[in-house]
Amino acid sequence: MNKTVNQKAWLFVLPVFILVAFNAVIPLMTVVNYSVQETFGDNTFFWSGVLWFTEILQSERFHDSLGRQMIFTFSILAIEVPLGVAIALTMPRKGAWVPVCLVLMALPLLIPWNVVGAMWNIFALPDIGLLGYGLNAMGFDYNFTRQIGDAWFTLILMDVWHWTSLVVLLAYAGLVSIPDAYYQAAKIDGAGAFAIFRYIQLPKMKRVLTIAVLLRFMDSFMVYTEAVVLTGGGPGNSTTLLSIDLVKIALGQFDLGPAAAMSIIYFLIILALSWVFYTLMMRNEES
Amino acid sequence: MARITLDKLGHSYMENPVADADWALKQVDITWDDGGAYALLGPSGCGKTTLLNIISGLLRPSQGRVLFDDDDVTALSPDQRHIAQVFQFPVVYDTMTVYENLAFPLRNRGVDSATTDKRVREIAEFIDMTHRLDDRAKGLTADGKQKISLGRGLVRTDVNVIMFDEPLTVIDPHLKWELRSKLKELHQRVGRTMIYVTHDQTEALTFADKVVVMNEGEVVQIGTPVDLFERPQHTFVGHFIGSPGMNVLPCTVDGGKVYLGGNQIAVANDAAQGGGTAEIGVRPEFVSFADNGLPATVVKVSDAGRHKIVETRCADQTLRMLISEGVEIPADGVKLAFDTANTRLYTDGWLAGSRSAGGEGR
Numbered sequence: 001m002n003k004t005v006n007q008k009a010w011l012f013v014l015p016v017f018i019l020v021a022f023n024a025v026i027p028l029m030t031v032v033n034y035s036v037q038e039t040f041g042d043n044t045f046f047w048s049g050v051l052w053f054t055e056i057l058q059s060e061r062f063h064d065s066l067g068r069q070m071i072f073t074f075s076i077l078a079i080e081v082p083l084g085v086a087i088a089l090t091m092p093r094k095g096a097w098v099p100v101c102l103v104l105m106a107l108p109l110l111i112p113w114n115v116v117g118a119m120w121n122i123f124a125l126p127d128i129g130l131l132g133y134g135l136n137a138m139g140f141d142y143n144f145t146r147q148i149g150d151a152w153f154t155l156i157l158m159d160v161w162h163w164t165s166l167v168v169l170l171a172y173a174g175l176v177s178i179p180d181a182y183y184q185a186a187k188i189d190g191a192g193a194f195a196i197f198r199y200i201q202l203p204k205m206k207r208v209l210t211i212a213v214l215l216r217f218m219d220s221f222m223v224y225t226e227a228v229v230l231t232g233g234g235p236g237n238s239t240t241l242l243s244i245d246l247v248k249i250a251l252g253q254f255d256l257g258p259a260a261a262m263s264i265i266y267f268l269i270i271l272a273l274s275w276v277f278y279t280l281m282m283r284n285e286e287s
Numbered sequence: 288m289a290r291i292t293l294d295k296l297g298h299s300y301m302e303n304p305v306a307d308a309d310w311a312l313k314q315v316d317i318t319w320d321d322g323g324a325y326a327l328l329g330p331s332g333c334g335k336t337t338l339l340n341i342i343s344g345l346l347r348p349s350q351g352r353v354l355f356d357d358d359d360v361t362a363l364s365p366d367q368r369h370i371a372q373v374f375q376f377p378v379v380y381d382t383m384t385v386y387e388n389l390a391f392p393l394r395n396r397g398v399d400s401a402t403t404d405k406r407v408r409e410i411a412e413f414i415d416m417t418h419r420l421d422d423r424a425k426g427l428t429a430d431g432k433q434k435i436s437l438g439r440g441l442v443r444t445d446v447n448v449i450m451f452d453e454p455l456t457v458i459d460p461h462l463k464w465e466l467r468s469k470l471k472e473l474h475q476r477v478g479r480t481m482i483y484v485t486h487d488q489t490e491a492l493t494f495a496d497k498v499v500v501m502n503e504g505e506v507v508q509i510g511t512p513v514d515l516f517e518r519p520q521h522t523f524v525g526h527f528i529g530s531p532g533m534n535v536l537p538c539t540v541d542g543g544k545v546y547l548g549g550n551q552i553a554v555a556n557d558a559a560q561g562g563g564t565a566e567i568g569v570r571p572e573f574v575s576f577a578d579n580g581l582p583a584t585v586v587k588v589s590d591a592g593r594h595k596i597v598e599t600r601c602a603d604q605t606l607r608m609l610i611s612e613g614v615e616i617p618a619d620g621v622k623l624a625f626d627t628a629n630t631r632l633y634t635d636g637w638l639a640g641s642r643s644a645g646g647e648g649r
Contacts, residue, residue, distance in 0.1 A: 188440075
């Protein structure tokens with residue numbers, strides 16, 4: 001086969017190229033630009049090399065917020081994924097209740113993030129909120145604005161409430177795609193409920209669950225709005241996650257250089273961890 | 288191992304079936320002998336899969352009983368009935384190896400590992416899968432997967448019946464033939480009762496000793512392939528089996544004699560009985576050119592290899608005949624003769640005199 005050589009075809013790619021340049025490459029490069037420069041105001045910049053990167057990587061503050069971020073992300077993953085699968089398994093696969101369940105499940109996903117934060121903030125207030133007041137009435141000493149444990153509890157509960165649905169919907173999509181013959185064959189083969197889950201449902205859900213874990217990982221690693229509206233990173237810095245810390249440095253202290261360096265490190269961490277997740281989960285797929 | 292009896296079985300997917308058409312399965316009474324090879328043949332939607340699922344226990348019939356030997360198993364679940372089923376689309380457990388797939392039904396039943404190992408290797412030998420035992424089942428081709436599904440049924444020693452629900456649908460044509468003969472061979476080796484559901488007459492007729500032909504939720508004929516071909520009990524059987532199918536020609540009956548377009552036709556069965564719509568059934572194989580007989584005109588001749596299919600117009604109806612290669616087709620003034628022994632009168636679809644309009648009423 002002879003291929004026609006026609007370099008003019010590149011022109012067709014040009015619009016996309018321009019679009020991507022303006023919405024991704026150029027903004028990213030500005031950040032890169034800031035990350036290697038120092039300024040004393042007056043819009044004059046000096047070359048500072050990898051100074052900000054080493055500074056950020058060595059700072060205790062960064063280590064702490066990264067640690068908190070990890071705890072948050074892995075806690076919600078550990079809760080939302082099994083819980084989502086469990087709920088999906090109990091949902092009806094046929095009949096009039098299917099749309100009802102689906103709409104109920106989708107509702108939390110439709111609420112704007114800052115509204116979720118505000119809702120939970122009020123919900124959890126110890127003096128007027130239903131949750132806060134209720135817990136105190138039951139004899140628990142609960143105050144999420146003052147006690148670190150309570151703040152974390154509320155933060156994680158809010159995320160579980162907001163995002164488990166996503167896992168449910170994805171897992172459910174995987175479940176309904178399993179043909180009846182599999183269940184019938186399993187019945188004939190004498191498989192119990194656990195064996196059906198382990199050898200039919202779980203393998204068939206694997207792809208959608210991979211997507212679910214990836215999405216929840218990335219989103220939770222970048223969570224900002226809900227958390228900042230709920231706790232504002234407090235009490236103290238106890239719930240200051242990476243994104244909250246970044247905003248504090250960039251817009252609170254206006255340290256553009258360190259903030260830019262941190263953004264890049266932040267981005268690379270998400271990229272690397274996503275890659276690791278994906279590779280691990282897809283490894284068995286190939287063999 | 289068991290004889291299977293279906294006793295006045297009926298099923299409807301509706302809660303309150305009223306009309307005849309509400310029943311996916313009208314009354315069915317069949318006895319399948321132990322160790323036989325049976326086929327359930329019929330067009331799509333005739334109720335054969337419903338019937339199969341009732342036998343396997345995946346579906347509870349609206350009425351009637353299923354007996355294995357003399358035990359009523361109607362209320363038992365599939366695993367309590369000790370049956371095996373191969374589905375239309377191959378079911379394998381993707382994450383397991385071929386070995387684990389075959390061992391799965393035994394492990395679920397708590398069979399010890401030494402016995403399991405022995406059985407698995409034996410069956411793997413049977414289905415030519417010994418060399419792939421350690422491979423992941425996921426990577427197999429459709430026919431390989433279908434063999435595994437079958438193997439999972441064979442591996443158990445307590446299986447009463449193995450059922451096949453159109454198992455060759457997704458298999459490549461050139462492998463179909465191979466698998467079909469493999470199945471036949473397997474039946475002879477294991478001697479288990481096998482029920483094979485299909486809408487493909489070739490599959491049914493080559494596999495089964497006895498074929499059950501179904502149409503619109505009822506059994507129209509049970510018989511050997513030869514029976515179905517030579518003595519169709521119903522015009523449906525005549526038309527559905529054979530290629531081309533039986534000619535079904537509306538006719539008139541007067542005083543025990545059958546007339547087709549004014550010519551009297553001799554038939555093999557008793558024409559005196561029965562009223563209703565009268566039709567003559569004669570297979571294309573049993574129509575020949577003759578010096579005296581029914582006048583007809585040749586419309587079309589198609590060459591089908593070793594024989595020709597001749598389409599004629601006779602008494603204002605289309606009549607197909609099958610003639611061998613060497614036979615000359617007369618130019619005009621064609622006269623046709625029917626082989627009397629294989630020409631029958633049907634009333635209301637059923638062979639005249641064979642049954643007293645039974646079966647259709649419920």
